[in-house]
Amino acid sequence: MAVVEKRTGTAVGNKKTDVYFKSFIAGGVAGMCAKTTVAPLDRIKILLQAHNHHYKHYGVFSGLRGIVQKESVFGLYKGNGAQMVRIFPYGAVQFVSFEIYKTFLRNTFGQSHALKFFAGSAAGVTAVMMTYPLDVVRARLAFQVTGEHVYSGIYDTLSCIFRTEGGMRALYKGLSPTVLGMIPYAGLSFYVFERLKFLCLEYIPNICGRPHSGSRSGVVLTVPSKLLCGGLAGAVAQTVSYPLDVARRKMQLSMMRPETHRFGKGLVTTLVLTFREDGIAKGLYRGMTINYLRAIPMVAVSFSTYELTKQLLGLDTGIES
Numbered sequence: 001m002a003v004v005e006k007r008t009g010t011a012v013g014n015k016k017t018d019v020y021f022k023s024f025i026a027g028g029v030a031g032m033c034a035k036t037t038v039a040p041l042d043r044i045k046i047l048l049q050a051h052n053h054h055y056k057h058y059g060v061f062s063g064l065r066g067i068v069q070k071e072s073v074f075g076l077y078k079g080n081g082a083q084m085v086r087i088f089p090y091g092a093v094q095f096v097s098f099e100i101y102k103t104f105l106r107n108t109f110g111q112s113h114a115l116k117f118f119a120g121s122a123a124g125v126t127a128v129m130m131t132y133p134l135d136v137v138r139a140r141l142a143f144q145v146t147g148e149h150v151y152s153g154i155y156d157t158l159s160c161i162f163r164t165e166g167g168m169r170a171l172y173k174g175l176s177p178t179v180l181g182m183i184p185y186a187g188l189s190f191y192v193f194e195r196l197k198f199l200c201l202e203y204i205p206n207i208c209g210r211p212h213s214g215s216r217s218g219v220v221l222t223v224p225s226k227l228l229c230g231g232l233a234g235a236v237a238q239t240v241s242y243p244l245d246v247a248r249r250k251m252q253l254s255m256m257r258p259e260t261h262r263f264g265k266g267l268v269t270t271l272v273l274t275f276r277e278d279g280i281a282k283g284l285y286r287g288m289t290i291n292y293l294r295a296i297p298m299v300a301v302s303f304s305t306y307e308l309t310k311q312l313l314g315l316d317t318g319i320e321s
Contacts, residue, residue, distance in 0.1 A: 019315060024096040026309035031091020034302035035083050040064060040076035041294035042083070046142045048287040049249045050260070054145050060290040071146040079142030082154045086134030094127035095306055098190055113198065117191035124186025128178055133158065133171040135178075139252045150256065165255050174251035176267045181244030185237045192233035193303050200225055212311065220311065226304035234299025238291055243284040245291075247271050 035042070044063040047055040054070070055063050067075045101119035109115060128135075137157045144150060151157040161170050200208035201219055208225035211218060221229065238245075247270045254264030263270045274283040 020096050020099060022310065022313040022315055023099045024092045026306050026313060026315070027095025028088040028092035029309050030095065030302045030306035031087040032084055033305045034091075034298045035087045036080065037301050038294040038298045039080045039083065040067075041290055042080075043067065043076055043078055043142050045287050045290050045294060046079075046139055046249060046253075048290065049246050050143060050253045052143060052145065060293065075146065078144065079138045079140075082134060082138040082141050082157075085154060086131050086138060090127045090131040090134075091302070093130055094123050094186070097123035097126045113191070113195055116194045117187040120190025121183045121187035123190070124182040125179055127186075128175075128182050132175055132178065136161065136171055136173065136252050139249060140256065143253050143256060161255075170255075173254070173264060174248040177244040177247040177251065177270070180267070181241040181248065185241035185245075188237040188240060189233045189299055192236050193229050193299075196229040196232060197221055200229065221307065223304060223308070226307055227300040230300035230303035231296040233303065234295040234297075235292060237299070238295040242288055242291060243271065246274060246284055246286060250274065 041060075041064075044055070044058075044060060044067065047067075048058070048060075048063065055066060058066050064076065071078070098119055101122045102116060105115040105119055106112075134154075137154055140151055140157050140161070141154075151160060158171070162168070165173075200221060201217065205219050208221055209219040210222050212220040244267075247267055250260070250263040250270050251267070254260050254262070262273060271284070277283065278286065
Protein backbone atom coordinates (compact mmCIF):
# COMPACT_ATOMS: atom_id res chain seq x y z
CA MET A 1 0.00 0.00 0.00
CA ALA A 2 2.81 2.41 0.93
CA VAL A 3 4.59 1.60 -2.34
CA VAL A 4 1.44 2.38 -4.33
CA GLU A 5 0.97 5.70 -2.50
CA LYS A 6 4.61 6.59 -3.08
CA ARG A 7 4.33 5.84 -6.79
CA THR A 8 1.09 7.81 -7.01
CA GLY A 9 2.69 10.79 -5.27
CA THR A 10 5.69 10.62 -7.60
CA ALA A 11 3.44 10.48 -10.63
CA VAL A 12 1.45 13.50 -9.44
CA GLY A 13 4.66 15.40 -8.74
CA ASN A 14 6.04 14.59 -12.20
CA LYS A 15 2.78 15.68 -13.80
CA LYS A 16 2.88 19.03 -11.97
CA THR A 17 6.50 19.54 -12.98
CA ASP A 18 5.60 18.79 -16.60
CA VAL A 19 2.67 21.24 -16.47
CA TYR A 20 4.82 24.02 -14.97
CA PHE A 21 7.64 23.40 -17.46
CA LYS A 22 5.24 23.63 -20.39
CA SER A 23 3.67 26.75 -18.89
CA PHE A 24 7.19 28.22 -18.58
CA ILE A 25 7.89 27.60 -22.27
CA ALA A 26 4.46 28.88 -23.32
CA GLY A 27 4.92 32.04 -21.25
CA GLY A 28 8.35 32.76 -22.72
CA VAL A 29 7.10 32.32 -26.29
CA ALA A 30 4.06 34.50 -25.55
CA GLY A 31 6.21 37.29 -24.15
CA MET A 32 8.59 37.33 -27.11
CA CYS A 33 5.77 37.35 -29.68
CA ALA A 34 3.89 40.10 -27.84
CA LYS A 35 6.87 42.44 -27.37
CA THR A 36 8.17 42.01 -30.90
CA THR A 37 4.70 42.88 -32.22
CA VAL A 38 4.73 46.27 -30.50
CA ALA A 39 8.49 47.01 -30.43
CA PRO A 40 8.24 50.20 -32.59
CA LEU A 41 5.47 51.56 -30.35
CA ASP A 42 7.53 50.70 -27.27
CA ARG A 43 10.46 52.70 -28.66
CA ILE A 44 8.48 55.86 -29.38
CA LYS A 45 6.69 55.52 -26.04
CA ILE A 46 10.01 55.63 -24.18
CA LEU A 47 11.21 58.61 -26.24
CA LEU A 48 7.99 60.54 -25.54
CA GLN A 49 7.67 59.57 -21.86
CA ALA A 50 11.15 60.77 -21.00
CA HIS A 51 10.98 63.87 -23.26
CA ASN A 52 13.90 63.02 -25.55
CA HIS A 53 14.88 66.41 -27.02
CA HIS A 54 14.94 65.03 -30.58
CA TYR A 55 11.33 63.86 -30.37
CA LYS A 56 9.68 66.09 -27.75
CA HIS A 57 7.60 67.95 -30.37
CA TYR A 58 6.46 64.78 -32.12
CA GLY A 59 3.26 62.80 -31.73
CA VAL A 60 2.92 59.04 -32.01
CA PHE A 61 2.77 58.63 -35.77
CA SER A 62 4.97 61.60 -36.63
CA GLY A 63 7.47 60.22 -34.10
CA LEU A 64 7.49 56.82 -35.81
CA ARG A 65 8.09 58.53 -39.16
CA GLY A 66 10.81 60.63 -37.53
CA ILE A 67 12.60 57.53 -36.23
CA VAL A 68 12.65 56.01 -39.71
CA GLN A 69 13.92 59.25 -41.24
CA LYS A 70 16.60 59.87 -38.59
CA GLU A 71 17.65 56.30 -37.78
CA SER A 72 16.24 54.05 -40.57
CA VAL A 73 13.67 51.27 -40.14
CA PHE A 74 16.02 49.44 -37.77
CA GLY A 75 15.68 52.38 -35.38
CA LEU A 76 12.13 51.26 -34.68
CA TYR A 77 13.58 48.14 -33.04
CA LYS A 78 16.44 49.76 -31.12
CA GLY A 79 16.71 48.07 -27.73
CA ASN A 80 14.64 45.09 -28.86
CA GLY A 81 17.64 42.76 -28.58
CA ALA A 82 17.88 43.51 -24.87
CA GLN A 83 14.11 43.23 -24.72
CA MET A 84 14.20 39.67 -26.11
CA VAL A 85 16.96 38.66 -23.68
CA ARG A 86 14.74 39.96 -20.88
CA ILE A 87 11.29 39.05 -22.09
CA PHE A 88 11.61 35.27 -22.46
CA PRO A 89 12.49 34.74 -18.77
CA TYR A 90 10.09 37.52 -17.79
CA GLY A 91 7.13 36.07 -19.67
CA ALA A 92 8.04 32.53 -18.68
CA VAL A 93 8.36 33.36 -14.98
CA GLN A 94 5.21 35.50 -15.00
CA PHE A 95 2.94 32.90 -16.55
CA VAL A 96 4.30 29.88 -14.69
CA SER A 97 4.18 31.88 -11.43
CA PHE A 98 0.55 32.73 -12.15
CA GLU A 99 -0.26 29.02 -12.56
CA ILE A 100 1.56 28.18 -9.31
CA TYR A 101 0.03 31.02 -7.28
CA LYS A 102 -3.43 30.36 -8.73
CA THR A 103 -3.24 26.66 -7.76
CA PHE A 104 -1.92 27.47 -4.29
CA LEU A 105 -4.60 30.09 -3.58
CA ARG A 106 -7.36 27.84 -4.93
CA ASN A 107 -6.23 24.95 -2.74
CA THR A 108 -5.90 27.25 0.28
CA PHE A 109 -8.94 29.52 -0.01
CA GLY A 110 -11.20 27.71 -2.45
CA GLN A 111 -12.43 28.67 -5.91
CA SER A 112 -12.77 32.41 -6.47
CA HIS A 113 -12.23 34.65 -9.47
CA ALA A 114 -11.01 37.43 -7.17
CA LEU A 115 -8.05 35.28 -6.15
CA LYS A 116 -6.83 35.45 -9.75
CA PHE A 117 -6.17 39.16 -9.21
CA PHE A 118 -3.82 38.36 -6.32
CA ALA A 119 -2.21 35.49 -8.24
CA GLY A 120 -1.64 37.80 -11.22
CA SER A 121 -0.18 40.57 -9.05
CA ALA A 122 2.18 38.16 -7.30
CA ALA A 123 3.23 36.67 -10.65
CA GLY A 124 3.96 40.11 -12.11
CA VAL A 125 6.04 41.17 -9.12
CA THR A 126 7.97 37.86 -9.18
CA ALA A 127 8.83 38.28 -12.88
CA VAL A 128 9.84 41.93 -12.44
CA MET A 129 12.16 41.22 -9.51
CA MET A 130 13.99 38.50 -11.47
CA THR A 131 14.51 40.46 -14.70
CA TYR A 132 14.53 44.15 -13.74
CA PRO A 133 18.17 45.08 -14.60
CA LEU A 134 17.52 44.01 -18.20
CA ASP A 135 14.51 46.32 -18.32
CA VAL A 136 16.78 49.22 -17.29
CA VAL A 137 19.27 48.24 -20.01
CA ARG A 138 16.54 48.00 -22.62
CA ALA A 139 15.19 51.46 -21.71
CA ARG A 140 18.67 53.03 -21.89
CA LEU A 141 19.38 51.47 -25.30
CA ALA A 142 15.96 52.45 -26.69
CA PHE A 143 16.40 56.06 -25.47
CA GLN A 144 19.63 56.54 -27.44
CA VAL A 145 19.50 58.31 -30.80
CA THR A 146 21.82 57.45 -33.67
CA GLY A 147 24.96 59.58 -33.52
CA GLU A 148 24.66 60.18 -29.77
CA HIS A 149 25.22 56.69 -28.43
CA VAL A 150 26.39 56.35 -24.85
CA TYR A 151 26.23 52.55 -24.73
CA SER A 152 27.29 49.99 -27.35
CA GLY A 153 25.27 46.99 -26.20
CA ILE A 154 23.74 45.01 -23.34
CA TYR A 155 26.98 44.14 -21.52
CA ASP A 156 28.42 47.63 -21.94
CA THR A 157 25.23 49.18 -20.54
CA LEU A 158 25.16 46.84 -17.54
CA SER A 159 28.85 47.33 -16.70
CA CYS A 160 28.74 51.11 -17.21
CA ILE A 161 25.69 51.57 -14.95
CA PHE A 162 27.23 49.28 -12.33
CA ARG A 163 30.62 51.05 -12.37
CA THR A 164 29.54 54.68 -12.58
CA GLU A 165 26.12 54.95 -10.93
CA GLY A 166 26.33 53.00 -7.69
CA GLY A 167 26.61 49.26 -8.28
CA MET A 168 23.62 46.91 -8.01
CA ARG A 169 21.40 49.61 -6.57
CA ALA A 170 21.71 51.56 -9.83
CA LEU A 171 20.56 48.54 -11.83
CA TYR A 172 17.34 48.55 -9.79
CA LYS A 173 16.60 52.27 -10.08
CA GLY A 174 12.89 52.75 -10.66
CA LEU A 175 12.01 49.40 -9.07
CA SER A 176 9.56 50.85 -6.55
CA PRO A 177 7.14 52.36 -9.12
CA THR A 178 7.56 49.23 -11.23
CA VAL A 179 6.49 46.94 -8.39
CA LEU A 180 3.70 49.28 -7.27
CA GLY A 181 2.49 49.59 -10.85
CA MET A 182 2.80 45.87 -11.49
CA ILE A 183 0.39 44.99 -8.67
CA PRO A 184 -2.68 46.57 -10.33
CA TYR A 185 -1.37 46.04 -13.89
CA ALA A 186 -0.60 42.33 -13.75
CA GLY A 187 -3.42 41.65 -11.29
CA LEU A 188 -6.03 43.32 -13.48
CA SER A 189 -4.58 41.84 -16.70
CA PHE A 190 -4.88 38.28 -15.46
CA TYR A 191 -8.14 38.86 -13.57
CA VAL A 192 -9.96 40.61 -16.43
CA PHE A 193 -8.73 38.09 -19.01
CA GLU A 194 -9.68 35.08 -16.90
CA ARG A 195 -13.04 36.63 -16.01
CA LEU A 196 -13.88 37.50 -19.63
CA LYS A 197 -12.76 34.04 -20.71
CA PHE A 198 -15.07 32.47 -18.12
CA LEU A 199 -18.04 34.66 -19.14
CA CYS A 200 -17.53 33.96 -22.85
CA LEU A 201 -17.29 30.19 -22.45
CA GLU A 202 -20.07 30.05 -19.86
CA TYR A 203 -22.70 32.21 -21.57
CA ILE A 204 -21.83 32.50 -25.28
CA PRO A 205 -19.78 29.39 -26.15
CA ASN A 206 -21.44 29.14 -29.58
CA ILE A 207 -20.02 32.55 -30.52
CA CYS A 208 -16.70 32.65 -28.67
CA GLY A 209 -15.79 28.99 -28.28
CA ARG A 210 -14.79 26.01 -30.36
CA PRO A 211 -14.63 22.30 -29.50
CA HIS A 212 -11.33 21.02 -28.09
CA SER A 213 -10.85 17.48 -26.81
CA GLY A 214 -7.95 18.41 -24.55
CA SER A 215 -10.06 20.74 -22.41
CA ARG A 216 -11.96 19.65 -19.29
CA SER A 217 -15.02 21.54 -20.53
CA GLY A 218 -14.63 20.35 -24.12
CA VAL A 219 -14.47 23.93 -25.44
CA VAL A 220 -11.82 26.67 -25.71
CA LEU A 221 -11.85 30.29 -26.86
CA THR A 222 -11.46 31.01 -30.56
CA VAL A 223 -8.43 33.09 -31.57
CA PRO A 224 -10.47 36.29 -32.21
CA SER A 225 -12.11 35.87 -28.79
CA LYS A 226 -8.71 35.43 -27.14
CA LEU A 227 -7.47 38.61 -28.82
CA LEU A 228 -10.57 40.57 -27.78
CA CYS A 229 -10.43 39.41 -24.15
CA GLY A 230 -6.70 40.08 -23.96
CA GLY A 231 -7.06 43.52 -25.53
CA LEU A 232 -9.76 44.59 -23.07
CA ALA A 233 -7.69 43.25 -20.17
CA GLY A 234 -4.69 45.28 -21.34
CA ALA A 235 -6.72 48.49 -21.71
CA VAL A 236 -8.16 48.26 -18.19
CA ALA A 237 -4.83 47.41 -16.57
CA GLN A 238 -2.84 50.14 -18.33
CA THR A 239 -5.33 52.88 -17.48
CA VAL A 240 -4.96 52.23 -13.76
CA SER A 241 -1.18 51.80 -13.59
CA TYR A 242 0.12 54.25 -16.23
CA PRO A 243 1.41 57.14 -14.03
CA LEU A 244 3.68 54.70 -12.22
CA ASP A 245 5.00 53.51 -15.58
CA VAL A 246 5.90 57.11 -16.48
CA ALA A 247 7.71 57.51 -13.14
CA ARG A 248 9.57 54.24 -13.70
CA ARG A 249 10.91 55.33 -17.09
CA LYS A 250 11.98 58.76 -15.83
CA MET A 251 13.84 57.20 -12.91
CA GLN A 252 15.52 54.61 -15.16
CA LEU A 253 16.71 57.30 -17.59
CA SER A 254 17.47 60.03 -15.03
CA MET A 255 21.26 59.67 -15.19
CA MET A 256 21.55 59.91 -18.98
CA ARG A 257 21.37 63.74 -19.06
CA PRO A 258 22.28 66.37 -16.42
CA GLU A 259 18.90 68.11 -16.68
CA THR A 260 17.03 64.90 -15.74
CA HIS A 261 19.11 63.94 -12.67
CA ARG A 262 16.36 65.37 -10.44
CA PHE A 263 14.12 62.43 -11.38
CA GLY A 264 16.51 59.94 -9.77
CA LYS A 265 15.72 60.92 -6.17
CA GLY A 266 12.74 58.65 -5.56
CA LEU A 267 9.24 57.70 -6.63
CA VAL A 268 7.30 60.41 -4.78
CA THR A 269 9.72 63.13 -5.93
CA THR A 270 9.45 61.98 -9.54
CA LEU A 271 5.64 61.91 -9.48
CA VAL A 272 5.43 65.35 -7.81
CA LEU A 273 7.94 66.94 -10.20
CA THR A 274 6.21 65.43 -13.22
CA PHE A 275 2.85 66.76 -12.04
CA ARG A 276 4.19 70.24 -11.21
CA GLU A 277 6.13 70.66 -14.44
CA ASP A 278 3.78 69.03 -16.96
CA GLY A 279 0.46 68.33 -15.24
CA ILE A 280 -1.69 65.25 -15.72
CA ALA A 281 -2.36 64.94 -19.46
CA LYS A 282 1.13 66.03 -20.60
CA GLY A 283 2.98 64.64 -17.60
CA LEU A 284 1.58 61.71 -15.62
CA TYR A 285 -0.36 60.44 -18.64
CA ARG A 286 2.02 61.59 -21.38
CA GLY A 287 2.13 58.96 -24.11
CA MET A 288 -1.12 57.34 -22.95
CA THR A 289 -2.54 57.31 -26.48
CA ILE A 290 0.40 55.31 -27.72
CA ASN A 291 0.18 53.15 -24.64
CA TYR A 292 -3.32 52.09 -25.63
CA LEU A 293 -2.08 51.45 -29.16
CA ARG A 294 0.70 49.21 -27.83
CA ALA A 295 -0.78 47.71 -24.67
CA ILE A 296 -4.02 46.45 -26.19
CA PRO A 297 -2.39 44.41 -28.99
CA MET A 298 0.53 43.44 -26.73
CA VAL A 299 -1.62 41.91 -24.01
CA ALA A 300 -3.97 40.45 -26.63
CA VAL A 301 -1.08 38.71 -28.43
CA SER A 302 0.51 37.67 -25.13
CA PHE A 303 -2.55 35.90 -23.71
CA SER A 304 -3.57 34.49 -27.11
CA THR A 305 -0.11 33.08 -27.81
CA TYR A 306 0.10 31.68 -24.29
CA GLU A 307 -3.25 29.92 -24.61
CA LEU A 308 -2.44 28.60 -28.09
CA THR A 309 1.00 27.34 -27.05
CA LYS A 310 -0.54 25.62 -24.02
CA GLN A 311 -2.97 23.88 -26.35
CA LEU A 312 -0.15 22.78 -28.64
CA LEU A 313 1.72 21.40 -25.61
CA GLY A 314 -1.36 19.50 -24.45
CA LEU A 315 -2.31 21.68 -21.47
CA ASP A 316 -5.92 22.43 -20.55
CA THR A 317 -7.09 25.98 -21.42
CA GLY A 318 -10.82 25.51 -21.02
CA ILE A 319 -13.31 27.05 -18.64
CA GLU A 320 -12.65 27.15 -14.90
CA SER A 321 -15.56 27.38 -12.52
